Amino acid sequence: MIEVNIYRYNPETDRFPYMQKFNFEMPDRDIMVLELLNSLKESDPTISYRRSCREGVCGSDGMSINGKNGLACITPVSEVTKGNKLELRPLPGLPVVRDLVVDMTEFYAQYEKIKPFLQNDTPSPNQERLQSPSDRDKLDGLYECILCACCSTSCPSFWWNPDKFVGPAALLQAYRFIADTRDTRTEERLDSLSDPFSVYRCHGIMNCVSVCPKGLNPNKAIGEIKSMLLTNRRHEAEIIASDGGGRS
């Protein structure tokens, strides 16, 4: 028997959120947190949460599981339960719609802001654009993101500035297109990130890396973007400096 505490809030009936306690009899085998939630929902159909693929690829059921963000469907209850207790809360930092469901509007807005689509200014060939396996390898660790928001909502910088700091998930995607040899808008992409907030609010706290359920490393991608921005800026500075020198 384990004690499960679930964050409950229905804006129509609750003035304040509260934690509801359930006693849950574990079956003989280990189960995932999502299966546990599904069982509880059978006895209390009012518990609300998102779920779809139940195998860790759709990114619907990100939540805070005993204090750490993760996907309910691929997190075994045995691995996260502490002292027979399990606490489930919505992803932190975003407005709660109801129970474990958060409003992801700001998260998606940041994703759209980085122009998450390939841009190539040359005419499309009749076949595919060629890409060497080693160039394609540069996308590994980037394209697999499932937009579950576990990373961005574990990031203190995103909590403070969700409107201005792009956040680890969208920055990972920004770099996915910068790194793609088929994309021709690298300069423009870098320019759009060069303000003091978009990238530079990342202080390397690394929560994003420790929670990513797909084992991706947004921090590394952010580091790449930062160093490209620095190289670019130095390059620009040199041009300006040499121009200035010429005129004097």
Next chain:
Amino acid sequence: MVGHLNKDNIHTLEFDALIVGGGGSGMRTSLELAKSGLKTAVVSKVFPTRSHTVSAQGGITCAIQSADPHDDWRWHMFDTVKGSDYIGDQDAIEYMCSEGPKAVFELEHMGLPFSRFENGRIYQRPFGGQSKDFGNGGQASRTCAAADRTGHALLHTLYQNNVKEGANFLNEWFAVDLVKNKFNEITGVIAFSIESGEVAYLKSRATVLATGGAGRIYASTTNALINTGDGLGMSLRAGFPAQDMEMWQFHPTGIHGAGSLVTEGCRGEGGYLINADGERFMERYAPNAKDLAGRDVVARSMVLEILEGRGCGPNKDHVLLKLDHLGEEILNAKLPGICELSKTFAGVDPVYKPIPVVPTCHYMMGGTPTNIHGQAFSSENEVDNEIPGLFSVGEAACVSVHGANRLGGNSLLDLVVFGRAAGLHINEDLKSGGGVEEANIDDIESALYRLNKLNESNSGFEVAEVKRELQEVMQNFFGVFRRGEYMEKGVKALEEIRDKCDNLHLHDKSDSFNTNRVEALELQNLLEVAEATAISSLKRNESRGAHARDDFPERDDENWLCHSLYDPTKKDLRKRQVNFQPNTMEAFPPKVRAY
């Protein structure tokens, strides 16, 4: 949703075209329409990248002549016709296979991160049922892949390009029922915002059902929890027919217990199945293609091995998929997602140990009958009658390119080819003045009936219990092997379940993200699909493709070389001719299907 909903207390939002479903086919349709300037919206019950297309693994099959510069779309067509056990429509298959390369290259141009060969071209791997030279040239490698995450890569690429084109999404909106006017035309849907409970009549000149499959009618399925056949449920309730509903694909390799899919690409890369004796048993059932025979053939062979006592594990209830001989490097490069899934759901690292697998419900070959433009139709006395305003694409539709058994990698191709075709057609049609008449108040209110009844329920049956009952009936009586007497029991049981589904108790009446309401409505859709499946299965007295009957073990071309058309108003089955008239070549005549 306070009080009884009627025409006057709900909003009306008007569109030129409405797409219900934000998976691969819906987003390919919307992408085409977003560029057209028409007022379009995608209604999706989940954020689009949560759709089930995301779970597709192995790839998209298409003769792009990368692995083999001499590959030919006609060979792909031959394989698909043969795979369908000859009830796939040859004009539609011809269209899919010949248009395929264009559709795949478009995806690449949109940014899909395909894996690559050394020469920089798209990586292609062997898949089941593939051949060169019309079955005479050995195994082909025709499935274009992004590692083993092709569906994820495809779905995200389509979403990204919809963002690029400024497509309009109504995300986390649930479509309840079609609105049908007195001329039998579809004028849109009743839908509500899951987040706020706001109900609206989404009025549209064209409504596209892109709602995917309904694998959740079975207790064990590779399908996402959201695969509840919502579009088909709506069209069946509106009295429109469904085609080939007895044809359900059981994927050979679902992870035992969890049901998660293990791609056929594993066997394409050189993995194989073994029984309790360690024997590679597919050599006995399909001497040539072995583990890469059609999925129906492999699934049946596995069940026979288990029935004959050669299953593995303490309960002898599964077989094993052996991959360790491929080596860690290949597994990590080509099948990284499978390694991850296997560790999570089977507790097995395929680098060292084989994965326990069992045939698991995977794909609905049947669906709303359409032509190659996605136009839905009903059929009477050998005449197909278009249903004005109603379209369907993807797994929800039956165009029919898969017939009685789909080949691996053909579903993703189906999505993009016919999603695009429907978008092009609707654009042309609407710009040349196509559309439908108005619906009146009664039409709209009858589409609100189901929602009102549920909202006003004070007692009744529990959603979770009735769903479990339904899934068990389907699993027990309509699985890999079927028999008339059992199926009759199943049909009877479903009648009782229908009574329960008509009297569900909605505990939660609130408006904010009420998933209790969504699940109740989904269950009613599952029931429509389950009943269509059950009656169609009972009435097709032969074995063909995925439909294998103990009591009619042979294929019967004389009586059943045809589509079945289930009529929900009479709960009866009609026959419909299969198309044997491709435009550019002679049809492939039915032959004995051996692998």
